[in-house]
Amino acid sequence: MGKGRRPCCDKAGVKKGPWSQAEDIKLISFIQKHGHSNWRALPKLSGLARCGKSCRLRWVNYLRPDLKRGNFTPHEEEAIIKLHQELGNKWSKIASKFPGRTDNEIKNVWNTHLKKRLKAKESKQSSMESCNTLSTTTSIDEPLDESMKDTLEHSSSSSTTYTSIEDLGPIIDDLGDPVSTIVENIYEKDETSAIIDNNNNNNNNENNSLDELIEIPFEPNLDIWDLLDGDNSNSTHLSDVNFNEVDTLDELAPEIDNLTNNQANNNNDGNWWWLVYLENELGLNHNESTSPQSTIGSNHGSDQLFKGVES
DNA sequence: AAATGCGACAACCGCTTCACT
DNA sequence: CAGTGAAGCGGTTGTCGCATT
Numbered sequence: 001m002g003k004g005r006r007p008c009c010d011k012a013g014v015k016k017g018p019w020s021q022a023e024d025i026k027l028i029s030f031i032q033k034h035g036h037s038n039w040r041a042l043p044k045l046s047g048l049a050r051c052g053k054s055c056r057l058r059w060v061n062y063l064r065p066d067l068k069r070g071n072f073t074p075h076e077e078e079a080i081i082k083l084h085q086e087l088g089n090k091w092s093k094i095a096s097k098f099p100g101r102t103d104n105e106i107k108n109v110w111n112t113h114l115k116k117r118l119k120a121k122e123s124k125q126s127s128m129e130s131c132n133t134l135s136t137t138t139s140i141d142e143p144l145d146e147s148m149k150d151t152l153e154h155s156s157s158s159s160t161t162y163t164s165i166e167d168l169g170p171i172i173d174d175l176g177d178p179v180s181t182i183v184e185n186i187y188e189k190d191e192t193s194a195i196i197d198n199n200n201n202n203n204n205n206e207n208n209s210l211d212e213l214i215e216i217p218f219e220p221n222l223d224i225w226d227l228l229d230g231d232n233s234n235s236t237h238l239s240d241v242n243f244n245e246v247d248t249l250d251e252l253a254p255e256i257d258n259l260t261n262n263q264a265n266n267n268n269d270g271n272w273w274w275l276v277y278l279e280n281e282l283g284l285n286h287n288e289s290t291s292p293q294s295t296i297g298s299n300h301g302s303d304q305l306f307k308g309v310e311s
Numbered sequence: 312a313a314a315t316g317c318g319a320c321a322a323c324c325g326c327t328t329c330a331c332t
Numbered sequence: 333c334a335g336t337g338a339a340g341c342g343g344t345t346g347t348c349g350c351a352t353t
Contacts, residue, residue, distance in 0.1 A: 016322080016323075017321095017322075017323095017346085017347085018321070018322075018346095018347080018348095019321090019322090038338085039338075039339070040337085040338060040339090051323090052338085052339090053323080053324090053338095053339085053340095054322075054323075056339075056340085057321085057322065057323080058321090058322085060340095061321075061322085062321075062322095089341095089342065089343085090341090090342090091341075091342065092340075092341060092342085103340095103341070103342080104320085104321075104322085104342095105320085107342070107343085108319070108320055108321085109319095109320095111319095111320095111343095112318065112319055112320080113319090313353105314352100314353085315351100315352085315353075316350105316351085316352075316353090317349105317350085317351080317352095318348105318349095318350085318351095319347105319348090319349090319350100320346100320347090320348090321345105321346090321347085321348100322344100322345085322346080322347095323343105323344085323345075323346090324342105324343090324344080324345090325341105325342095325343090325344105326340105326341085326342090326343100327339105327340080327341075327342095328338105328339085328340075328341085329337105329338085329339080329340090330336100330337090330338085330339095331335105331336085331337085331338100332334100332335085332336085332337105
């Protein structure tokens with residue numbers, strides 16, 4: 001009573017800033033074993049020198065196995081724009097319509113791309129208005145500008161031509177399964193695949209041919225923990241490693257080697273894809289020759305990788 | 312080649328909401 | 333019903349890498 005809100009964590013000794021690979025693995029391993037029913041207690045129990053909030057954020061925004069990742073498709077962007085018109089800055093509500101996307105991700109793409117695009121569009125329109133060449137509406141029912149139409153038409157393999165944002169209604173309204181619909185529409189090249197561009201920092205969709213992007217099996221309900229544990233009882237699992245005793249990846253290297261080699265012998269298993277993907281995302285792919293998708297994610301060789309981790 | 316600017320995105324902070332007692 | 337703690341949410345900042353000068 002009267003004590004006010006307790007800080008979410010003890011600030012002293014709590015690490016801030018970017019997460020290291022070892023921290024990621026600790027977090028993944030802990031959640032695999034114990035779940036995340038109590039974020040506040042998680043750091044202490046897992047041996048992480050992080051605030052519970054920070055752990056939650058890292059998990060939700062980056063480590064969760066069902067994240068879609070990759071650039072937003074023009075379809076998704078249009079859907080975001082429309083939903084933003086309806087919901088405002090309710091990022092979590094918007095994100096809930098895009099399984100595999102996070103509120104943070106959508107917020108970022110709005111602030112960095114879509115807001116500017118709309119602004120440019122509006123100023124373009126107002127200048128046209130001043131020339132009396134266009135009617136005055138700024139409603140979302142207005143036709144898409146030419147560049148937007150162009151983007152949509154070129155990015156989608158469907159034969160649909162979008163002439164107004166309202167045409168996207170079915171995509172947005174079909175909230176029962178919006179993303180699979182979008183993925184199927186856009187990447188009918190392989191209906192079971194989502195296309196993930198792991199290392200794309202310039203987010204320029206139009207400049208990326210499909211061949212330059214990397215495909216992994218698209219499985220929104222994928223249970224990563226089943227994958228990591230697998231069936232092969234003789235192999236080493238990430239969950240077998242006692243991460244509480246690990247501070248640097250140098251110490252982890254033998255375990256990861258073992259794991260990687262064992263998994264390589266079982267790469268007929270579809271689970272392998274996700275494991276490889278995760279390892280690469282974490283920068284753990286230091287045995288590239290064993291991976292059927294060894295180009296995913298990591299640009300680093302093993303020596304470089306493990307040297308760079310120590311802090 | 313170095314300096315600077317800019318865009319993208321991960322992460323933090325503080326407030327709100329929710330669930331429990 | 334009020335108080336409390338924890339999770340969730342949204343705004344903002346910090347950092348990194350690339351492009352430009």
